[in-house]
Amino acid sequence: MTTLTTTEAGLPIDETFEQAATEEQLQRTAEALREHNFAVEIVDRVADARALVNRLLPTDKTIFTASSETLRLSGLDDDINTSGRFNPLRPKLMELRDEGRFDDMRIAGAAPDVVVGSVHAVTEDGRLLAASGSGSQLGLYSFNAAQSIWIVGAQKVVPDLETALRRIETYSYPREDARFRALTGQPAMLAKILIINREMFPERGTVVLVREPIGY
Numbered sequence: 001m002t003t004l005t006t007t008e009a010g011l012p013i014d015e016t017f018e019q020a021a022t023e024e025q026l027q028r029t030a031e032a033l034r035e036h037n038f039a040v041e042i043v044d045r046v047a048d049a050r051a052l053v054n055r056l057l058p059t060d061k062t063i064f065t066a067s068s069e070t071l072r073l074s075g076l077d078d079d080i081n082t083s084g085r086f087n088p089l090r091p092k093l094m095e096l097r098d099e100g101r102f103d104d105m106r107i108a109g110a111a112p113d114v115v116v117g118s119v120h121a122v123t124e125d126g127r128l129l130a131a132s133g134s135g136s137q138l139g140l141y142s143f144n145a146a147q148s149i150w151i152v153g154a155q156k157v158v159p160d161l162e163t164a165l166r167r168i169e170t171y172s173y174p175r176e177d178a179r180f181r182a183l184t185g186q187p188a189m190l191a192k193i194l195i196i197n198r199e200m201f202p203e204r205g206t207v208v209l210v211r212e213p214i215g216y
Contacts (some may be wrong), residue, residue, distance in 0.1 A: 007178045009187065017171040020213050021157035025124060029157050030209060032126030036198035039206040049151050049210045050074050056149060056206065057086060057114065064089040064109060066117030066137035069179070070151050070215030080116060109136070115145035118215055120172040121156050121164035122207070128196040129164045131172060133189035141194060148205040153214040161195070168193060175216040 003015040021029070030040040043049050053076055057063060063086050071077040081088045089112050096105035117137055121129040128150065132138055141148055158164045173190045180188035199205045 007174050011174040013174045014170040017167045018155050020154035025157050026209055029124050033207055036126040037202045038199050039203040042209045044211050046074050046210055046212050046214050049208050050076055054079055059086055061113035062087050062089045063114045064112040068118045070118035073214055111144045114147045115140040116149045119150050121158050121167045122152055123161055123164050124159050130194045131168045131190055132192050135192040138194040151208045154211050155213040172216050
């Protein structure tokens, strides 16, 4: 049964998309992702995902953190960008932005060794979907980064592509719009959606499925 609320801007939010997937759904999704050339880990808690990603990340290669509530809430954003353990790209890009060197910023961020982020939906038949306003992270997710790592809460698992698109439009986008309006006073933009059906290069992409919900 659909449960709807609305944001202050009047956008409907389908709260049924907050429900975590069952263990059977998680295992079915993991199997499908592996068949599509993704490496998959399933962990119980957000803290477990944080520890796992910290172990997986290289300390001698450039790492870009995509804008993500999952990364912020999990602590991974701080681990990567401020701990001093890694070689983060985002702080360098923010310096270029503050200097108004936007073209240099675009070029410098075009091909990191690793991109870490999340997606807005993953289907039980093994597809990943990520939505964006600018699209800045989508090229990295798709190809430009040598390795991609996504941390995905169990509430983002959906049966099929149609439901995944509906989740983005009726849950992820309204939640992001509310966050962005509170931060900037402006509406968020849902401009581009990346659908990753499979990975051409085995284990280039790693999906960390978390049994706990996190992000949106």
